[in-house]
Every structure is written in structure tokens, then in C-alpha cells.
Amino acid sequence: MNWSVLLNPFTKFSEKQLLLFGIVTLGLGSYFAAVFGVTFDGVIDVHLSPNITFLQSLKENIITILLLTMLLFILGKIINAKTRLIDVLNTSLLFRIPFYLSAVIVAIPAVKAIEESLLKNAQNTTSFNLNTNDVIILLCLTVAIIALLIYAIALLFNGFKTATNVKQTSHKVYFGIAILLAEILCKIIIYAI
Amino acid sequence: MFIENIFNFVKLIFNFIKMKLPVICPSCENLLRVSQMKCDQCNTDVNGNYELPLYFKLARDEQEFILDFFLSSGSIKEMAKQAGNSYPTMRNKMDDLIEKINQLKKPI
Numbered sequence: 001m002n003w004s005v006l007l008n009p010f011t012k013f014s015e016k017q018l019l020l021f022g023i024v025t026l027g028l029g030s031y032f033a034a035v036f037g038v039t040f041d042g043v044i045d046v047h048l049s050p051n052i053t054f055l056q057s058l059k060e061n062i063i064t065i066l067l068l069t070m071l072l073f074i075l076g077k078i079i080n081a082k083t084r085l086i087d088v089l090n091t092s093l094l095f096r097i098p099f100y101l102s103a104v105i106v107a108i109p110a111v112k113a114i115e116e117s118l119l120k121n122a123q124n125t126t127s128f129n130l131n132t133n134d135v136i137i138l139l140c141l142t143v144a145i146i147a148l149l150i151y152a153i154a155l156l157f158n159g160f161k162t163a164t165n166v167k168q169t170s171h172k173v174y175f176g177i178a179i180l181l182a183e184i185l186c187k188i189i190i191y192a193i
Numbered sequence: 194m195f196i197e198n199i200f201n202f203v204k205l206i207f208n209f210i211k212m213k214l215p216v217i218c219p220s221c222e223n224l225l226r227v228s229q230m231k232c233d234q235c236n237t238d239v240n241g242n243y244e245l246p247l248y249f250k251l252a253r254d255e256q257e258f259i260l261d262f263f264l265s266s267g268s269i270k271e272m273a274k275q276a277g278n279s280y281p282t283m284r285n286k287m288d289d290l291i292e293k294i295n296q297l298k299k300p301i
């Protein structure tokens with residue numbers, strides 16, 4: 001298996017293939033979120049939300065993707081006039097996949113049981129009853145979530161790099177600022193609508 | 194005549210690629226210059242100190258890239274399809290190559 005393709009699929013696949021894959025995963029991700037009770041209310045956010053519907057989740061994902069695409073496209077055009085909207089859109093679409101996977105991970109029965117136990121005891125922080133197995137499961141969950149977050153950022157950066165041919169360090173800093181800006185704007189818009 | 198010239202040029206490039214013309218000095222890594230040429234028919238040698246044409250100052254994969262670009266009628270999209278790469282990957286490679294050629298064209 002070629003791992004570099006997993007880290008940077010934008011160099012190998014055509015824009016049509018990536019767009020189709022991105023749209024399919026957007027639908028699946030929103031469905032998983034509704035089934036497993038997870039909300040993606042930000043660019044880099046995953047939270048438990050048992051009452052979320054498929055349409056709400058889809059709306060959140062679309063807002064996130066469009067906002068991120070818009071900001072990165074503006075930045076991309078400033079960096080390189082040849083930047084195409086389709087490449088930035090595909091980057092934003094595929095960047096979401098690790099977040100959809102995290103929704104599946106938190107829905108694993110063993111993890112769900114610990115979450116429910118923690119939520120029950122949320123008011124009483126002095127009496128958490130976690131046995132060794134629970135701690136190991138929580139540690140594995142944390143490692144998996146962090147790995148997925150790193151993977152998501154790697155996908156976003158590699159996609160943006162491929163779309164814009166970015167090389168200068170200052171441009172990479174602007175890229176970081178654009179993500180933070182997208183996160184803030186995303187929160188405001190999602191909760192305003 | 195024009196077509197023939199282009200054909201000869203492409204043939205020349207193919208021959209150079211096949212022969213693996215060294216352009217970088219293996220000792221000090223500076224760009225090499227042409228000091229001798231030979232006529233295959235009458236064995237006449239020409240000695241001198243000639244600068245390599247710009248095309249031959251490029252790395253082999255860069256030369257092949259330009260040739261592929263020429264052979265695909267200047268379509269990056271077609272090249273990307275043939276190479277199994279995405280369009281922006283090929284366009285970035287092209288932009289980097291243009292940048293490198295512009296640097297090489299600058300007088301020292």
C-alpha cells in the first residue's frame with residue numbers, strides 16, 4: 001500500500017474523482033453523525049449531541065466546508081493566481097473524512113458506555129469510578145482521536161499545498177490563520193442559523 | 194523544412210536522453226561545458242569551450258517533462274492523465290520548471 005497517496009490523494013486522483021468521493025463521504029459522515037449522536041459544529045470540532053438529525057449534521061458540514069473553501073480559495077488566489085476553486089473545494093471535502101471516522105470511533109459500545117458513565121457523574125467530579133480497562137480504552141480513544149486530527153490537518157495542508165504550490169513560510173502561517181478564522185466564523189454562523 | 198527541423202530536434206533530444214549526457218561535474222558539482230564535438234562520418238574533432246544549451250542544463254526528468262509537454266501538444270491535462278497524476282501536480286511542476294528556466298536565463 002502506498003501511504004503517500006493516503007496522506008496526499010490530491011497528487012494522484014483527478015478533480016472529478018476527488019469531488020465525487022468528497023460528496024459521498026459528506027453524505028455518509030452526516031449520516032454517521034446523526035446515527036451515533038455526534039455534532040461537527042466547527043472546522044476542527046467533534047462533540048457528542050444525541051439529538052442531532054441528519055439534516056442538521058449535513059447543514060453543519062456544508063457550512064464548514066463552504067466557509068473553509070471560501071477562505072482558503074481567497075488565500076490561494078493571493079498566493080498563486082492559478083489556484084482553482086475545485087482543488088480547494090476537494091481539499092475541504094476530504095479534510096472532513098477523519099472527523100467522520102471519529103464519529104464512528106466514539107460510537108463503539110465500550111467507549112459509549114464509558115462516556116455515559118462519565119456524563120452521569122459529570123456533576124460529581126470527585127467520584128469517578130474508572131477501572132483499568134476503562135482507562136486503557138480512554139487512552140486508546142484519545143490517541144486515535146489525536147491521530148485522526150493530525151491526519152485531517154495533514155490532508156488539509158497537503159491539499160492546499162497541491163492546489164496553490166505554496167512554498168514560503170509566511171504563506172504557511174497565513175494558512176494557519178485562515179483555519180483559525182474559519183473555525184471562529186463557523187461557530188458564529190452555525191449557532192446563528 | 195520546419196517539420197524536419199522539429200523532427201531532428203526531437204531526435205537529438207531523444208539521443209541525449211538515451212546517452213545520459215552528464216551536465217553536472219561529479220567532482221565539484223558545477224555545470225559542465227562542452228569542450229569537444231566529433232563528426233560521426235569523417236571523424237573530425239572540434240575543440241573549444243562552449244556553453245551547454247539551456248535545455249541540457251536541466252535535470253533529466255525535467256528534460257523529459259518538457260519533451261512530454263511537447264508531445265502531448267502542450268496539454269498539461271493530457272500529460273497528467275498519461276502520468277497518472279492530478280492536474281495541479283503537473284501544473285505545479287510546470288511552474289517550478291518555468292521558475293528554474295527563468296533563473297538559468299538570468300545573466301550571471
